[in-house]
Amino acid sequence: MDAYHQLVEHAKNISNFHHLSAICGWDQAAMMPNGGAEARAQAMAALHVHIHQLMNQPQLAEWFEQAEQASLSADQQSVLREMKRGWQQATVLPESLVQAKSIAGARCEHAWRAQRQENDWTGFAANWEEVVKLSREEAQIRAEATGKTPYDAMLDIYEPGASSEALDHLFNDVKSWLPELINHVLEKQSGESVIMPQGNYPCANQKALGLDVMKLLRFDFNHGRLDESVHPFCGGVPSDVRITTRYNETEFVQSLMGIVHETGHARYEQGLPKSYAGTAGGEARSMGIHESQSLFFEMQIGRNPLFISHLARLATQHFNAHNDPVFAVENLQRLYSRVKKDFIRVDADELTYPAHVILRYEIERDLMNGAIEYRDVPELWDQKMQDYLGLSTQGNYRQGCMQDIHWTDGSFGYFPSYTLGAMYAAQFMAAMKKTVNVDDAIRSGDLTPVFDWLSEKIWSKGSLFLTDELVKQATGETLNAYYFKEHLTTRYL
C-alpha cells in the first residue's frame, strides 16, 4: 500500500475511536446519570490517550513526506493537506505543555462556575493568569510551526486560513454601521407590542412540535436523533447525528428556534461526502462554516416571516392553542426579531450578537499577541461595551468578561467563528437567490431547492477546498460584510 493510502487507513482507524468518543460524549450530556461521571471520565481519558498515541506514531512523518512526493489526484491532495494540518496541530505541542494547560484549564473552569456567581474577579484572575500564560506558550509554538502570528496560529485550529488581517477588515466594516443600525431598529421597535408566551407548554408537546419542524427541515431520522441536555449541541457522527435541546415549560420560543439551529448543524454533518468518510476530506470545513449552516437555518430560514407562518401553524396544533394571540403569525414574528442591548452574548439577538463577538475577538487577539495583559481585560471589556452597545460593566464581571466558558480553559481563537458564520450565511443566501426562488420554497413548505443548493455548494464539499475557495465557488466572491449588512437592514429596518 502506498504512503497516501496508509495515511487514509490510519485516519479511518482513528476516526473509529472518534466515533466512540462522540457517542459516549453525547451519552454523557444527554443520558448518563450523575453517578456514572467518574468512571466515564476515566474511560474517556483512556480513549483520548489512545487517540493521542495513534496520532503520534513515528511512521506518520515519513508517510506524509512520501505522500507529498507521490502523484495524487486533486481530491487526494486536498485530503492529504487536511490530514497533515490535523496531524501537525495535534502533535506540535510538547506533552508537558498539553498536560499543564489541561490541568490549569480544568482548575480555572471548575472554580469559575462558582466565581462567576460571586462576581469574584480576583479569585478568577489568580487561576486565569496561568491559563493565559500557557495559552500564549501554545500560540507561540503554533506560530513558529506555521509562520503565522500567535493569535492567527490559534485561530487556525478553528478557522483554517483565517487571519487577523482579514477579520479586522470584516469586523471594522461591521463596526462602522452596526451601532447606528441597532439604535435605529430600537427606535422603530419601541412602539411595537409583543405578547409573551406565559403558560404551560409541556415538554412532550414541545418535543413533538420540534420533531415536526425537523421534518420540515428534512432532518434524516434514519441517521440521527433529537434528545435533551442542559447545554444544547449537535454531536454524534455523520451517519448518526445527535442533536439536543432544553425545554422550559413556561415558554417554547427558545427551544423551538434552538432545534432549528441545531438541525442546520446536523444537516451539514449528514450531508458531508460519504466517499471521504473517516478522513479529513469528509469533515466539516471549519467552525465558521459549521456555524454558517446552523445560522442559515436559524437566521436565513427560521426567522424568515414566511417560515414563521409554518411555525405558528404547527405550534398552534401541538399546543391546541387556536385563537391564542401568542401564536398569531405577526406576534411570533415580533417575538423572533426583538432587539435589545444587553450584557449576555448567549442571550443576544441577531442584531447585537456581532458586537459581543467583535469585542471578544479584539481582546483575545491582543491578549495572545502580548499587546495586553490578562489584568487589562475588565477595563477593556467595559470600554468596548460602552462603545458598541452603550452599556457599562464597570465592576460587573459576572455579566462582563467572566460570562463565557471559552476563555476559562484557553480556547482562544474560537469566538470569531460565530460572526463569520452569520456573515457566510447571509452571503450564501444572497447567492442562492440568484438561482432559487427561496421565498416560494419556504412558503410552499417544500424547501428541497434550498437544501439542494446547500448540499451541492457546501455540504458535499467537506474539506476538499480551502474556505476561501469554497465560498468563492459558491457565491462568486470571498467573504465580505456587504450581504450581512443588507440582510440585517432589510429584516430589521
Add this chain to the structure above:
Amino acid sequence: MDAYHQLVEHAKNISNFHHLSAICGWDQAAMMPNGGAEARAQAMAALHVHIHQLMNQPQLAEWFEQAEQASLSADQQSVLREMKRGWQQATVLPESLVQAKSIAGARCEHAWRAQRQENDWTGFAANWEEVVKLSREEAQIRAEATGKTPYDAMLDIYEPGASSEALDHLFNDVKSWLPELINHVLEKQSGESVIMPQGNYPCANQKALGLDVMKLLRFDFNHGRLDESVHPFCGGVPSDVRITTRYNETEFVQSLMGIVHETGHARYEQGLPKSYAGTAGGEARSMGIHESQSLFFEMQIGRNPLFISHLARLATQHFNAHNDPVFAVENLQRLYSRVKKDFIRVDADELTYPAHVILRYEIERDLMNGAIEYRDVPELWDQKMQDYLGLSTQGNYRQGCMQDIHWTDGSFGYFPSYTLGAMYAAQFMAAMKKTVNVDDAIRSGDLTPVFDWLSEKIWSKGSLFLTDELVKQATGETLNAYYFKEHLTTRYL
C-alpha cells in the same frame, strides 16, 4: 511497580475500553437509528481489535509469572486468579480459529433468522456443521489448556468451576421429580380461571409503573437508567447500569416482570465491590450467579404473592383501573404462576423452564464431547421433549432445535446458567429466611433486609471467591436441588 500492580493497572486500562464498548453497545440496541449501524459496526470492531491487542501484550505472561511468586494477600490472590483465567481464556485460541469461528458464526446466525421462519433444517445444518466443527476445535484447545473435558472447558467460560459431573448430578435430581410435578400442577390449575389483560396499556404508563417498581426494588437511579430495546437486557457498567424492556400496549404483564428481572441483574452490578472496580475481582462471579440475582428478584420476590399485591396496587394506580378484575390481586397471582407445557424456552414458565434447559445441556455436552454429531440433534431433541414435556417436535425444527440463537454462533456451554441461577436463587432464599423475615419485609414494602443480605453475601463479594466457596459461605452448603424442589412444590402445589 510490582508485577501484581502492573497487572491491575493494565486491567483497569482494558476495563476503560470495555466501558466504552458497553455504553456504545447499549446505545446500539436502545438509541441508535438504523442508518448508524454500518459506521458503528466498524467503530466497535476497531475497539475490539484494540482490546484484543491489549490482552495479547507480550509482557503479561511474565507479569503473571512474577505475581504468582510474590507474597500477596488473600484478596490479591483471588484477583490474580481471576485476571489470569480471563487472560488465558482470551489468549489461548489461535487468531485464525477466532476469526474462522467468528465468520462461520456470523454467517450461520444471519441465515438462521430466515431459515428458522421457514423451518429449513437442511439449510441451517449446512452452515451449522462448520460452527460445530470449529467450536469443537475451540473446546479441544481449551480442554488441553485447562485439563478439563472439552465441554467442561467451554462451560468454564460462563460458569467457572462448573463441571458436567456436577451438572449431571443436579439435573438428574431435577429430572427425577420435575415431569411428575408439572403434571400435578397442571391438574391443579386446570380448574382455575384467569382473566387475561386485553386492552390499551400505553407505553408511558407502563414505563412510569416500571420505574415505581424499580424504586420499590431500590434500583439506584444515580447509577443507572431504564430504556427500551427489542431484546431486553442489562448492560452498561457497575457505575452506570442500563436496563431495557420492551412494551406491548395490549398487555403489561410480561414487560413488568421483565423489569423486575433486569433490576435483579442491575442491583448485582450496582452492588459489586467498588474497591476492585476495573479488575476481575470487581466483576460478577459467573453467568449462573448473575442469573441467580435476576431470578431471585423475579421468582423469589417478584412472583411472591405478597409482592404481587404491591404490583396490583401500583398497576391499578398507573392504569387508573380501579375495580378492573384484571388487576385483582388473586388474578394477577394466577397470571404470574400459570404453567403450560410448550415448545419455546423463552416463553416458558418457572416450572417447565428447567426441562428446556436440561434438554439443551445434555445435547450440547454430548455434541462438544463428540458423543453425537450435529445431524443427530433434531431426533434427540424430539425424544427429550417427549420424555420431559410430552411434546413432539418431529419435523418441527423452528419450534425445536432451531428456536434459540445461542448455538448459531457457537456459544456452547451457556444454557446451564439459566437453571443454575434458578436453583441458586431458591437456595439463597432458604438460607436468607433463617435470619430475615422475608415475608414481613415484602409485605411492608421495605425490602431493605432482603437486599442487605444479598449485598453482604453475594454482591459485595464480586469474584473474590470461587462459586462453591461463595455459595457455601452464603448458605452453609454447596449447590443442591433440594431448595429448588421445595420452592417449586410450595409455590405450585
